[in-house]
Amino acid sequence: MTEYLFGLVTDYGVWVIFASTFLSCLLVPMPSSLMMLASGAMAAVGDMVLWQVAASAFAGAVLGDQSGYQIGRRAGAGLHRLTKGSHSRQQLLERAHTTVDKHGGIGVFLSTWLFAPLGPWVNMVAGATRLSWPRFTLWDTLGETIWVTIYVGLGFAFSTSFSAVGEILSNAIGFVTSLAAAIALGAWLLHRAKRAKKHT
Template identity: 65%
Template sequence: MTESFFALITDYGVWIILASTYLSCLLVPIPSSMMMLAGGALVSVGDLVLWQVVLAAYAGAVLGDQSGFAIGQRSSKLLAQFTSDKPKRKALFTKAQKVVDTSGGIGVFFSTWLFAPLGPWVNIAAGAASMRWLRFTLWDAAGELVWVSIYIGLGYSFATSLSSIAEIASNAIGFVTAALIAILLGRWLLHRSV
């Protein structure tokens, strides 16, 4: 599968990276993290230019998040219809609303890279909750910088073993997520027992 990503990027250049990060932020199931890994690997062998890959991935991600935020601001009735007949969608959107309500900007920041599958939903929920645009944008831009840097950096650093790195990165993010949940749950239990 990795060869397919290399072929797409070789054929279409950084535009495919921009498109994949943009669309992935709008709930389109595209493996944009793998595209960034492949882009980083192609930079390491001299086929692509680092600043162009970073700019394309970052611009696509931020623009996709901004589009999701705008959808949330303007389409609350449509969102209700989109999530009402699908229990998984409704659960994800409800979880995203809770992240926005309880964590605000820091929730947006972590949803862009640490809890990436929830990210597009958080963007929409932030818009629907009328979060201030500037606050959303600053937290979102910082989080996307982390996401893009991690994946392009890993692709660049470990170009020869890209498949292994993709699996390790996925497991590492899962481990960090589990550790954060354990810490938060521990704090909550400690607070409840006092």
């Protein structure tokens, strides 16, 4: 996988980085984080230019998020069709709704880097719920700046062991997302228990 990623970046340069971050923000399964790590590592050894790598990753991510927001704005009611027949997707969509409803712009910000698996869903839900576009854009841009800086920066700093760094980061993000889901579920169950107690 590592050699394949290096080969893609070597053959297509910043365009493949742009495409990977753009598509990953539109629910297309792409190893965008690993692509950024790989390109950061190649910039460290002089095969690529660091600012071009960062700029292409950032542009792809922001444009992908903006596209997701516009999709949600135009077809908000149809979002539930995307989750039909997939329990995991239904859960992600419900969490995205909760994130936007409770936290608004901060939720968008955190979904771009800390809770990355929620990101594409949050973008579409933000559009569907008519979250202000300037507010969405502000928080999204700030979040994507952090996401790109973390992965490209770590690839650049740890160019000799970027695959190990990628695995550690992937596990950490998975843990944080699972923890957030568990906390949200606990809060929901507590709320339901209080309501049931009140009615009885």
